Structures are given as structure tokens and as C-alpha cells.
Amino acid sequence: MRQQSLRSAAETLMRPFAYIVMTLLTAFPALIEASPVPPQAEISNTLLQVKLYLPDAEHGFYRGTRFDWSGVVADLQYKGHSYYGPWFTATDPKISDFIYQGSDIVAGPCSAITGPVEEFTPAVGFDEARPGGTFLKIGVGVLRKPDDAAYSAYRMYEIVDGGKWSVKKSADAVEFTQELHNASSGYGYVYQKTLRLLAGKPVMVIEHSLKNTGTRAIHTSVYDHNFLVLDKQPTDAGFSITFPFSVTANPPPDKEFAEIKKNQILYRKTLTGEDRVSFAIEGFGKSSDDYKIHIENKNVHAGMTISGDRPLAKVALWSIRSVIAVEPFIDISLEPGSHSAWKYDYEYYTLPQ
Numbered sequence: 001m002r003q004q005s006l007r008s009a010a011e012t013l014m015r016p017f018a019y020i021v022m023t024l025l026t027a028f029p030a031l032i033e034a035s036p037v038p039p040q041a042e043i044s045n046t047l048l049q050v051k052l053y054l055p056d057a058e059h060g061f062y063r064g065t066r067f068d069w070s071g072v073v074a075d076l077q078y079k080g081h082s083y084y085g086p087w088f089t090a091t092d093p094k095i096s097d098f099i100y101q102g103s104d105i106v107a108g109p110c111s112a113i114t115g116p117v118e119e120f121t122p123a124v125g126f127d128e129a130r131p132g133g134t135f136l137k138i139g140v141g142v143l144r145k146p147d148d149a150a151y152s153a154y155r156m157y158e159i160v161d162g163g164k165w166s167v168k169k170s171a172d173a174v175e176f177t178q179e180l181h182n183a184s185s186g187y188g189y190v191y192q193k194t195l196r197l198l199a200g201k202p203v204m205v206i207e208h209s210l211k212n213t214g215t216r217a218i219h220t221s222v223y224d225h226n227f228l229v230l231d232k233q234p235t236d237a238g239f240s241i242t243f244p245f246s247v248t249a250n251p252p253p254d255k256e257f258a259e260i261k262k263n264q265i266l267y268r269k270t271l272t273g274e275d276r277v278s279f280a281i282e283g284f285g286k287s288s289d290d291y292k293i294h295i296e297n298k299n300v301h302a303g304m305t306i307s308g309d310r311p312l313a314k315v316a317l318w319s320i321r322s323v324i325a326v327e328p329f330i331d332i333s334l335e336p337g338s339h340s341a342w343k344y345d346y347e348y349y350t351l352p353q
Contacts, residue, residue, distance in 0.1 A: 040074065045172050045197040048204060048348065049077040052174055052195065055165045064110035066119055066153045067225070068139025069165070070176035070193045071206060073115030078202050078348040081302040084115040085229045087323035096154040100274050105322060110154050113227070116206065116306075116346065119153070120222045120332070124187070126151045134160055134185045138210070138220070142182045161185075172197040181213060188214030189334075204346040212334040221313055223329040224306075224344065231300045235277075235324050236270040238299030241317070244292050248283045271321040281315040288312075293326050301351040310342045 038061035039054040053061035055069040062072055076083045088098060088107035095108035124136035129145045137143055141162035149155075163180030173196040181188040192209040212218050242264050252260060258267045258277045271277065284290040288311050296303030306326070314329035334340055 041167070041169050041174050043169070043172050043174060043195070043197060045199055045201075047078060047200070047202045048197050049075075050195070050197065050204065051075045054167055054174075055176065055178075057159075057162055062113045062117075064108075064113070065137060065140050065143055065155075065157045065159065066110040067113050068118045068120065068193070070139060070178065070191075071115075071174075071195050072113060072117055073195075076115070076204070076348070078302075079350050081300065081348075081350070082231055083228060083302075083304065083348065085232060086112075086114055087227050087229050087320075088112055093156075096152070105320070108154060109156055113225075114229075116224050116226050116344075118222055118224050120220050121153065122220060123151050124218055124220050125185075125216070134182075134187075136185070136187045136218070138189065138191060138218070138222075139178065141178075141180060142185050142187055172199070186214050186216040187218075188212070189218065202348045204348075205343060206346070207341070207343045209339070209341045210332065210334065211339040212336050215336055217336065218332065218334040220333075221329045221331050223314070223316075223327045225327055226306065226325050228295060228304070228324050228326075229322065230297055230302060230324075233297070233300055234270050234272070234321050235267065235319050236297070236299060237267050238297040239267040239324060240294075240296050240298070241265040241326060242294040242296075243281070243284070244290050245283045245285065247281055249279045249281060251279070253277050253279050265317065271319065273321070276318075276320050278318045279316070281317055284312045284315060286311050291328060291330075293328065295324070295326060296351060298351060301353050303349055303351060305345075305347045305349070307345045307347075308342065309344075 036059040038059055039056045041054060042051050051074040053072040053074055073084050075085055089104045090106045091112045092106050093109050095106055097111050098105055098107040120138040126135040129135045131145055131147050133145050134142050135145055142160045144158035144160050161182045163178045166177045168175040173194055175194040178191045190211045190213055194207045196205045246263050247260050257269060258265055288309050291308035291312050293306045310330040312328055313331045316327040318325045
């Protein structure tokens with residue numbers, strides 16, 4: 001009898017809470033609908049652990065129309081150091097590139113991406129396409145030109161044909177393939193990208209292959225944005241960037257924030273608020289030997305070297321308080337039936353303490 005009375009009392013006490021829970025779930029059904037986890041893969045060798053997001057038109061981490069969908073690195077760990085991750089704190093589909101909103105950095109859908117991601121630019125065929133016509137972004141697909149406005153990397157365009165993506169994974173590598181054959185536009189290609197970790201070395205190699213299978217030429221360039229978020233620390237005076245050539249810039253950076261010293265760019269203070277160091281880097285030659293970039297931070301005792309096997313066409317630096325990004329460009333020019341291949345090596349290391 002006593003147990004029955006206790007049970008009755010407990011049910012009476014719980015009734016209001018149950019009502020509140022049911023009311024919330026009825027009013028906000030999203031509370032009981034788990035958001036799909038973006039498809040991802042993990043690879044490793046004895047030294048590096050890497051997590052990548054995979055291309056997916058419905059649930060992919062990145063579905064913008066600016067960057068190549070393949071090889072999006074969510075995180076890379078080496079000897080207790082983390083090299084990549086979000087440089088933004090929130091996203092908003094209404095934002096163009098990114099904005100500062102109080103203490104937040106809010107990124108739009110075309111810019112909210114992480115790691116050493118690539119963009120093919122300029123968009124192939126955009127200028128000659130009429131409104132309603134189509135143009136090409138390699139790694140994304142055939143896109144619709146909606147009006148007479150100038151091309152913007154931060155605008156979301158309709159994907160008319162995203163081609164077919166396939167992924168092959170092993171313990172230490174992921175191979176991405178995008179096949180696109182769009183007869184109505186004349187564009188077609190087979191694009192392969194492989195992220196591979198070298199055995200026994202703290203090195204990630206990014207290998208590329210692009211074949212033009214369409215009837216129209218492909219003339220563009222590609223750069224790696226290299227969103228470096230080293231140990232999730234702010235961009236501070238510990239950072240230095242070193243090139244094989246004497247660096248020039250016109251105009252030069254504000255010396256309050258960063259300074260050019262021969263073949264180096266040296267940060268002079270911690271970037272805060274809306275501080276920015278951003279400029280075009282000049283002084284490189286026509287040899288691929290100049291595609292060798294060292295980025296170090298003496299305060300966290302870690303660094304990396306980025307090298308490529310093609311001559312530089314352009315180099316830019318972009319950095320704000322949460323991220324530092326060196327952007328090396330190479331040219332791509334493919335007539336129908338022709339093929340091109342190129343690769344980058346990323347070597348990670350620590351500095352003596």
C-alpha cells in the first residue's frame with residue numbers, strides 16, 4: 001500500500017515535467033531529429049592522424065560552389081599539435097564571405113571550409129556565358145549563370161551537373177574521383193585527387209590528375225588556400241613565413257602587424273578584432289624550386305613546409321586573428337583530350353624548445 005502511494009505521488013510530481021517535454025518536442029520537432037553527420041574518413045601512419053570530409057551533395061560538410069569538394073581536411077595531428085580546423089565560429093547561409101559579429105567570426109556557405117583546400121579560378125566559361133547559360137568550376141561541376149552580375153566566389157550558384165564522385169580509402173590514403181560529362185555545355189573532365197601519408201614520415205602528399213574529356217578547352221589556375229589553424233592559437237608574433245626567394249610586395253604590409261625581411265614575412269603582434277594581414281607576394285621566378293614555403297610558430301614550437309612540383313603563377317597571403325593562409329597558384333591549360341598532373345608535399349615538424 002505504501003509503495004503504491006509513493007508511486008502515485010511520483011507520477012503526480014512528474015506529470016508537469018512530462019507535459020513540458022512533450023510540448024517542446026511538439027513545437028520543435030527538430031529536437032528529436034539528429035542532424036546527419038557529414039561523411040568522413042580517417043587515415044594515419046605512425047606519425048600523422050588525419051580526418052577528412054568526403055564529397056556529398058546532401059550531407060557533405062562543404063556544399064558551396066567556390067572550393068573543390070574533395071580533400072577537405074578537418075584535422076591533422078602530429079606530435080600533439082593540431083594543424084587544421086574551423087577558422088570561423090559560426091555559419092550563416094545569408095553571409096557572402098564572412099563577417100565579424102561580436103566575438104564570433106561568421107562564415108557564409110562558400111567560405112566555411114577547413115584545411116588545405118583548393119579553388120580553380122577563374123571560373124571557366126563564365127564571361128562568355130549568357131544569363132541562364134552555364135560555366136564550369138572544377139571540383140564542383142557545371143553551374144548556372146543567373147544574371148549579368150560579375151562572377152563572385154562568395155555567391156552560391158545552382159549546380160546543374162555535379163558529375164559523379166567516387167572515393168577509395170586505404171589505411172593511409174584517400175583517392176577522390178570526379179567524372180563529369182556534360183554534352184549540352186561541352187565541358188567534360190576526369191579529376192582525381194589523392195591524399196597520401198608517406199610511410200614513416202610526417203608527410204602528406206596531395207596528388208592531382210586532370211583530363212579534359214569535353215569538347216571545350218579548359219584554361220584556369222588552381223591555388224591551395226591552406227587554412228592553417230595551428231593549435232587553434234591566434235595569429236601572433238610567433239609566426240614567420242620563409243620563401244626561397246627575396247619577397248617583395250606593393251604595397252607592403254602594415255609594419256605594425258607584419259614586416260618583410262629579405263625572404264621572410266615576420267608577424268609583429270597578435271592579430272585581434274578585425275586586424276588583417278593580406279597582400280600579394282612577389283619575387284618568385286619561373287622554376288618550381290620557388291614553390292617551397294616554410295611556416296613556423298616559435299611560440300608553439302611547430303611548423304610545416306609546403307612544396308609543389310609546378311612553377312608558381314601567383315602567391316598571396318591572407319590572415320586574420322584566427323587563421324593564417326599562404327595561397328600559391330599554378331596555371332592549368334588543357335585542350336580537349338589533354339591531361340595534366342601535379343602534386344604538393346606537406347611536411348610537418350616541431351621546433352626545439
